[in-house]
Amino acid sequence: MDVQFIDELAANGRTPLHAALPWAKIAASAALLAASIAARTPSAAGAAAAAVIFFASASRSQLRHAAVMALYPVFFAGLFVLGWIRSDPLFALTVVIKAFSTGLVAATLITTTPFVDIFAAISRVTPAVVSDALFMAYRSFFVLINELQDLLRAVRLRGGAGRGLFQQLRTYGQVLGVVILHSADMTERMYRVMVVRGYSQRIESAREWPPPGSLDYLLIAYAATVLGLVLALG
Amino acid sequence: MSHLHIPDGLIPLPWILAGIGLAALFVCVALRALKRRDRAKVVPRIATLSALMLLAMGLPIPLLGYHLNLTVLTGMIAGPAEGFIAVLVVNLILALTAHGGITVVGLNTLVSGLEVCLGWLIWRSLRQVFRRPFAAAAVSTVIALLISTTAMLAIVAGTRVSPDLALHRNDHAEHVEHAESADHARVAGSDSGSLKAFAAIVYSAGALGWAVEALVVGSAAEFIAKSRPDMLDPGPDRGA
Amino acid sequence: MDNAIPIDQGEIIAQVNCLKHVYPDQTAVDLCGLDFTVRRGQRVAVLGANGSGKSTLIFHLLGLLSPVDGQVTVFGVNPAKRFRDIRHRVGVLLQNVDDQIIGPTVWDDVTFTPRALGWPRSQVEARGNAICDRLGISHLKTRIPHYLSGGEKRKVALAGALVTEPELLIMDEPFTGLDPRSRSELVRLMNQIHLEYGVTYVVSTHEIDFVPHIADWVYVLGGRHGITLSGTPEQVFSQPEALRAVSIDLPALAELFEVLHKKGWDVTVPLTVDQAVIELERCKLDAVAPTPPRES
Known part of the structure; x- marks a missing residue:
């Protein structure tokens, strides 16, 4: 799970899905997610998955990255249904397909929409401290990751993390210890900044979006149609 | 796989809603506990701890499929209130990256939050027992993860995830009446068998994950204890 | 400097008298000795080696620390108790801009303080747009901060500090982490802002070469009494031994001319390249019509 890579995909991509408005993508993703979860039969789950793949293909070459991310829930769904593979293979298949399509919806959204836009939507329904x-x-994350990478590079240059797994893990622990200590200093500096800059209510994203275009309406209409069809399929 | 993130599409709607409701309740309790503290101090601390958990997940552990979580270490450093909100933040980001379901953010947060709370509680107790912070932190990690994994299994068992329930087949006409009782017997049998098989996999594979996490958390705690021992002594509503 | 405001003129807007601070780890910082005074319109540099108490002084001016002993006054109030009352009059640029930028996007960060202060939306937009235009970062408004270069981040942080049109701008080690070109650009920007907005500023630094370009008045921290020297850059840099006693070397240019002076050259120590050019041209003219070397 590479947050930095995902962020770069979302920030620097130039595909039709990147061009769509964040709220339109979020709404379409919610409908597709609901369709994937609501599928009750293997055929409905398969149809929802096909619709999600079609949606995700609008992100062009990024589809493969999103598909790889979606394999993670597939792996865990596989574990969950391991016991049913013999007794009820259709159920097992349905669960795995649903895990893939829901994972692909989330992965497509996050690889085509900057985190800040999604956080702005989440912040509307969460308490100020959480948002x-x-x-x-x-x-x-992006401040600390540079530090962690520098430390890991230094470890490698000074002979590596150790020969055995045990030693490597202990080295990782120490590296994390260093980052945690530095993060405590960073927390103190952030506190100072928040005080002097007048933090009182909540951090907001005042990012303004242009009026919706035909692509945005098309996305929402597509997702709503998929949801309707899946519900009708049962 | 020191702990599992439940994916979407597996847990029935009432459990999803219950998970969200319960997580929201705990968030309210945590926010209430933090109300007396300066928000300009609390927010950066929660944020950096969340960022640290996300960073740790990206560390290249040389075992297929394993990643660190640092939930227990977060509990040890931040205490239960800040720690619970930090794991909510992490689970929200994880859900967006398909690493745990969006609809089950509530349940996943409850499981991770349990690790945070247990980490804080057990660490406080064991610190007096063990001379070395490494041992106290490592044992705290294993116990917390063992209990949280059991809680996750309890959720899966409690939701009675079975083919008929998950696919809502008992609502359908294809369930002919004369086959109903035999069908239910088969489902009940396979349900418990599947759960046992699932539990066996989770505990056996999980044990290795707990060992990995315990080693890393123990080493990190030992390092911090030498440099900034005050960081590992949080009260119930405060962090480092 | 030509535009220097004499220390005995102008309204006092910040003052520190015999400040003593003890950190939780029992590290004590004593800033007695000379009083620290900032007058309206001044450009004040606080010079000192690492650990001399520069950041402690800055944090006290910002009300982030409370003194064990001594008095700190900014705009007539004790900032440790009433910083909220003067927040809109004080802008801040801290050493690590990565910690300072807290808005999700550049625009969110630049407009953070006026929005926190509850300014009307139209005023926030007008001021935000004006300062972004002024600092040349309008094209970055929708960008996510961690994709910016170090120099761009510094400008964003500066915009966030200036958006409320503060009367006093406090900068803690603003040159840290910048390449030489970005440093020179920041110096130019600081001076332009000082001229255009009439902002008084206090800048802590150990980048001694920049001091003549950014300050009318210099305080030197270090030694037993904390604040050991004060005066115009010319006055301060004419005391090389006193500076060396607190682990501060002269600017490279000043050091060169000091050596020449010791070798018998009839030169005064310049602080800027322009002054050095004038001095060298004078020497050249003297060489055409030679005069006997001065007794050293």
Whole structure:
């Protein structure tokens, strides 16, 4: 799970899905997610998955990255249904397909929409502390990841993390210890900044979006149709 | 796989809603506990801890499919209130990256939040027992993850995930009446068998994950204890 | 400097008297010795080696620390107790801009303080747009901060500090982490802002070469009494031994001319390249019509 890579895909991509408005993508994704979850039969789950793949293909070459991300829930869904493969293979298949399509919806959304736009939507329904922490966690991640990468590079240059797995894991622990200590200092500096810059209510994204275009309406209409069809299929 | 993130499409709607409701309740309790503290201090601390958990997940562990979580270490550093909100933040981001379901953010947060709370509680108790912070942190991690994994299994068992329930087949006309009782017997049998098989996989594979996490958390805790021992002594509503 | 405001003129907007601070780890910082005074319109540099107390002084001016002993006054109030009352009058640029940028996008960050202060939307937009235009970052408004270069981040942080049109701008080690070109650009920007907006600023730094370009008045921290020297850059840099006593070397240019002076050259120590050129041209003219070397 590489947040940095995902963020780069979302920020730098130039595909039709990147061009669509965040709220339209979020609405379409919600409908497709509902369709994937609501599928009750293997055929309905398959139809929903096909519709999701078609939706995700609008992100062009990024589809493969989203598909790889969607394999993670497939792996865990596979574990969940392992016991049913012999007794009820159709059920097992349905669960796995649903895990893939829901994973692909989320992965497509996040690889085509910057985190800040999605966080802005989430912040409308979460308490200020949670949404502020979400925004700041995202900022902190990109500050700390450089530090972690520098430390890991230094470890490699100084002879590596160790020969055996045990030693490697202990080295990772120490590296994380260093990053945690630095993050504590960073927390203190962030606190100072928030005080002097007048933090009181909540951090908001005032990002303005242009009026919706035909692509945005098309996305929502498509997703709504898929949801309707899946519900009708049962 | 020191702990599992439940994916979408597996858990029935009432459990999803219950998970969200319960997680929201715990968030309210945590926010209430933090109300007396300066928000300008609390928010950056939660944010950096969340970022650290996300960073740790990206560390290249040389075992297929394993990643670190640092939930227990978060509990040890931040305490239950800040720690619970930090795992909510992490689970929201994970759900967006298809690493755990969007609809089951509530349930996944409850499981991770349990690790945070247990981490804090057990660490506080074991610190007096073990001389070395490494041992106390490692044992705290294993116990917390063992219990949280069991809780996750309990959720799966409690939701009675079975083919008929999950696919809502008992509502359908194809369930002919004369086959109903035999069908139910088969489902009940396969249900418990599947759960046992699932539990066996989770505990056996999970044990290796707990060991990995315990080693890393133990080493990190030992390092911090030498440099900034005050960071590992949070009260119930405060962090480092 | 030509535009220097004499220390005994102008309204005092910040003052520190015999400040003593003790950190939780019992590290004590003593900033007694000379008083620290900032007058309206001044450009004040606080010079000092690492650990001399520069950041401690800055944090006290910002009300982030409370002194054990001594008095700190900014706009007539104790900032440790009433910083909220003067927040809109004080802009801040801290050492690590990555920690300072807290908005999800550049625009969110630049307009963070006026929105936190509850300004009307139209005013927020007008001020935000004006400062983005002024600092040349309008094209970055929708960008996500961590994709910006170090120089761009510094400009964003500066825009966030200036958006409320503060009367006092406090900068803690603003040159840290910048390449030479970005440093020169920041110096130019600081001076333009000072001229255009009439902002008084206090800048802590150990980048001694920039001090003559950015300050009318210099305080030197270090030694037993904290604030050991103060005066115009010319006055301060004419005391090389006193500076060396607190681990501060002269600017490279000043050091060169000091050596020449010791070798018998009839030169005064310049602080800027322009002054050095004038001095060298004078020497050239003297060489055409030679005069006997001065007794050293």
